[in-house]
Amino acid sequence: MVIALETRSFFSTLLLKNWFFLLLLLVTAGLSFWIAVELPEGYRIVVIFFYAIFSLYLSFYFSWKIASTVTTQLKVLQEKTKAINAGEFTSAMVMTNITELAELAEEIDLMSSRLSKQFFDLNLEKEKFNLVLQNLKEGVVVIDHSQKILFCNKSVPTSLFEENAGMRSIEAAVKHPKLLEFLKEHIQQQREGKINIEARTKYYSVRLYSLKASKENKFFIGVILDKTEDRERQMIREQFVQSASHELKTPITSIKGYTETLESRLKLPDGSPEQRFLDAIKRNTDRMIRIVEDMLTISKLENSNTTIHKERFLLIEIIDRMKYTLDGILGPKKQIFETIVPENLYIDADPILLEHLLLNLIQNASMYSPPSSTITLKVEEKEDKILIHVIDRGYGIPESDLGRIFERFYRVDTNRSREQGGTGLGLSIVKHIAKLHGGWVSVQSTLGKGSTFTVNFPLDKKP
Secondary structure, eight states: OEEEEEEEOHHHHHHHHHHHHHHHHHHHHHHHHHHHHHSOHHHHHHHHHHHHHHHHHHHHHHHHHHHHHHHHHHHHHHHHHHHHHTTOOOOOOEEEEEHHHHHHHHHHHHHHHHHHHHHHHHHHHHHHHHHHHHTOSSEEEEEETTSBEEEEOTTSOTTTBOTTOTTSBHHHHBOOHHHHHHHHHHHHTTOOEEEEEEETTEEEEEEEEEEEOSSSOEEEEEEEEEOHHHHHHHHHHHHHHHHHHHHHHHHHHHHHHHHHHHHHHHOOOTTOHHHHHHHHHHHHHHHHHHHHHHHHHHHHHHOTTOOOOOEEEEHHHHHHHTHHHHHHHHGGGTOEEEEEOOTTOEEEEOHHHHHHHHHHHHHHHHHTSOTTOEEEEEEEEETTEEEEEEEEOSSOOOGGGTTTTTSTTOOSSHHHHHHHTOOSOHHHHHHHHHHHTTOEEEEEEETTTEEEEEEEEEOOOOO
16 A cells, blocks of 8 residues: 655656755855855855855755655665565555655555465466366376476376475486386487386376477476276287187187088089078188187287387288289189389388288278279388378278278178178278388278278388
8 A cells, every 4th residue: 555645746846945945045145145244354254164064064965855755765665576576465555745656656556466466366276276186087297308307296106106206306206117218218309209007017008298388498298097997908808809719719610610511421403502501601600700810810909018020021022922812802703903013112011910901901992892893002102101002993982981991890881791701800900000000091982983091101211
């Protein structure tokens, strides 16, 4: 609060005091002159000397009074601004009769009130934000560019970080060596990343995000997710799929064996009802065998511990090795297979998985293409990636189905898929193989004109 007297401007105050000072000098000068006239001539010099001393003293006194009046009030305002800078937003108690200082004190008081409200709001928001972060299910860690931990919430696992890890370096606070190496590498290179960690029968997924506060300062936010339950469910699912698949293979193989034995012994004429029944049994057992094999394959691909064995080889070589297999796929429909592949193009991939990917795409193209049509495998190199296109001139895919065709067991045309023996897992396997190689798969299609499946593989630029 500012307590102000009747105020006038500093200029008018100074002018009035100067006029008063001059008037006082004139009065004392007149008085001194009158005294000097009345006194003998020898004393006149003494009167003039005392007048000069009095004038100098009066000048000094008035100057000091004016300066002290202003500086005293300025010091009060200075102390107030120091208090505000230190975070004390108390009201200023200033008594002044100078308009400029009164206005300045009022503005400082308003600024103090405004800052006090803003600091209160900021502290409230900080407490809310801190409360939310502390009670998140996920662990949150904030690290600065000097690898010092600025914040840890209570959900951070003690198996990964020391207790009270705040304001400590990651080398002193991080327990898990694999996590420590990951954090140091990514912070030094200033890049984001993700890592899966196993610690004390627990499984964690740690994702590191970068947050740039200014040109010099950069912060990293680590989010730690407990994936133990997901991992256990996945393991149970994988064990079930593997057990069910192995248990199904034996009776299916037996059914197929008995069917072939009956067929060889009965020697039924072609076209007879009994022969048609046996053909249907054989066809469906073959399809069930393929489903079981594809289920096992996709279960292995989805396993988080699955590792791929990359090799560097010419892409044209693996396509040449597939010719006899492709003849068995395309031959019954007399379809034509053409390739547009650079002869000197190398690729870094798992050759077995890549062959599986190509066979699934070509088999899918054959299934949904009419007899005697052409299926094209086109490969091109673009910047840092290799694009593999499988192009058919078949029936095409409705736009409503494009977003779901890579889901397992999803089929665009159920009747045609069953007739051709499709399992509904081929494209899902393609998606997982591409993902394991750090790539992706997409599709473009026009009804009645055909479809183009494109697989993206990262290109490793080696001589």
